[in-house]
Amino acid sequence: MVERNKKALLDLLNREGNNECADCGCGDPDWASANIGIFICIDCAGIHRMLGAHISKVKSLRLDSWTDDQVEFMAATGNASAKAKYEVHVPPFYHRPMAKDPQVLREQWIRAKYERMEFQYLERQTYLSGYKEGFLWKRGKENSTFQQRRFILSEEDNILKYYQKTDAKEPKAAIKLSELNANFTPEKIGNPNGLQISWVKDGSTRNIYVYTEDGKDIVDWYTAVRAAKYNMLKVAYPGGNDADLVTRLTRAFVKEGWLYKTGPRHNEPYKRRWFTLDDRRLMYFEDPLDAYPKGEIFLGHKSDGYKALEGVPPGKQDIGSSFTIRTPGRDYLLGAETEEERIEWMDVLRKVFDRPISPQDSTVSGQIASKPRKKSSFPLFKS
Numbered sequence: 001m002v003e004r005n006k007k008a009l010l011d012l013l014n015r016e017g018n019n020e021c022a023d024c025g026c027g028d029p030d031w032a033s034a035n036i037g038i039f040i041c042i043d044c045a046g047i048h049r050m051l052g053a054h055i056s057k058v059k060s061l062r063l064d065s066w067t068d069d070q071v072e073f074m075a076a077t078g079n080a081s082a083k084a085k086y087e088v089h090v091p092p093f094y095h096r097p098m099a100k101d102p103q104v105l106r107e108q109w110i111r112a113k114y115e116r117m118e119f120q121y122l123e124r125q126t127y128l129s130g131y132k133e134g135f136l137w138k139r140g141k142e143n144s145t146f147q148q149r150r151f152i153l154s155e156e157d158n159i160l161k162y163y164q165k166t167d168a169k170e171p172k173a174a175i176k177l178s179e180l181n182a183n184f185t186p187e188k189i190g191n192p193n194g195l196q197i198s199w200v201k202d203g204s205t206r207n208i209y210v211y212t213e214d215g216k217d218i219v220d221w222y223t224a225v226r227a228a229k230y231n232m233l234k235v236a237y238p239g240g241n242d243a244d245l246v247t248r249l250t251r252a253f254v255k256e257g258w259l260y261k262t263g264p265r266h267n268e269p270y271k272r273r274w275f276t277l278d279d280r281r282l283m284y285f286e287d288p289l290d291a292y293p294k295g296e297i298f299l300g301h302k303s304d305g306y307k308a309l310e311g312v313p314p315g316k317q318d319i320g321s322s323f324t325i326r327t328p329g330r331d332y333l334l335g336a337e338t339e340e341e342r343i344e345w346m347d348v349l350r351k352v353f354d355r356p357i358s359p360q361d362s363t364v365s366g367q368i369a370s371k372p373r374k375k376s377s378f379p380l381f382k383s
């Protein structure tokens with residue numbers, strides 16, 4: 001019976017929808033929730049175990065024994081049927097995590113579906129109201145310590161603002177929701193619930209770094225931002241397609257990491273900088289958690305002369321694992337810490353250069369080009 005049931009379970013993976021994880025889309029799931037009736041990957045299985053067996057009873061398809069009744073239930077349910085039940089009211093703006101997404105997003109997605117039943121009961125989706133208020137731990141711009149700050153999100157006012165003191169009448173900063181990006185960067189911030197919020201201020205990208213102690217709360221903030229931006233876009237583009245609109249809500253960084261960079265004359269010593277590739281905006285920082293980048297580079301289309309070249313021009317200083325970003329105005333000579341990193345950077349950069357320029361890209365180009373150059377605190381190009 002054991003071998004028969006194991007074979008029956010493995011055969012069920014061939015059914016449409018069962019060949020990928022029900023929660024993150026990862027291929028070849030090797031685990032299952034016996035009482036929900038879904039096939040899941042090992043990472044999502046770990047999150048399901050956190051829910052408790054009363055919510056999700058996790059079993060290995062190959063290592064655990066299965067009863068006939070359990071196999072029959074899996075056959076009668078499966079990923080497609082469970083999705084129709086547990087995801088019936090997932091809002092179009094809700095970010096459905098993939099395998100590469102941070103743990104907090106995947107965990108809260110799974111808890112929302114099976115523990116809180118958020119997508120079966122609309123009244124449980126607290127991020128739909130267009131207003132959210134609460135406290136976030138925010139990193140200081142100068143002293144680099146995290147302190148609690150009161151934040152208010154208002155879709156009606158198109159504003160996310162925060163106050164330095166609880167009883168303050170005026171906010172420390174007020175950011176237009178329509179112009180900000182929110183992106184989870186837990187490893188960089190050093191907290192599993194770390195969120196980076198970015199927007200353009202005075203021609204430069206301003207970044208703040210926040211977290212909450214509760215994973216649900218930070219994901220609710222993130223989702224409230226996406227909900228507000230989605231609703232504003234629906235007003236601005238009433239005939240807009242949801243699939244297109246959701247791509248304009250928030251975006252994850254394409255790649256981040258340490259690189260070595262020389263100055264514009266190419267004879268300066270190489271300095272270690274933290275690079276962030278945000279769509280077509282390449283920023284570099286002295287410290288990964290700096291409020292402003294030391295410089296920003298717009299990455300255009302290859303037809304306009306943008307290239308990623310292996311090595312550095314002849315006669316220039318080469319520190320190994322090097323490559324050059326060629327732009328119409330300047331060559332940037334860079335060195336990676338490993339050959340693997342160099343290859344990865346060149347690959348993602350070339351994909352950016354291959355992509356056609358969109359109207360939104362042109363706006364970014366204008367923001368960088370019009371950036372004030374006299375402000376020594378964050379000039380456009382600096383070594």
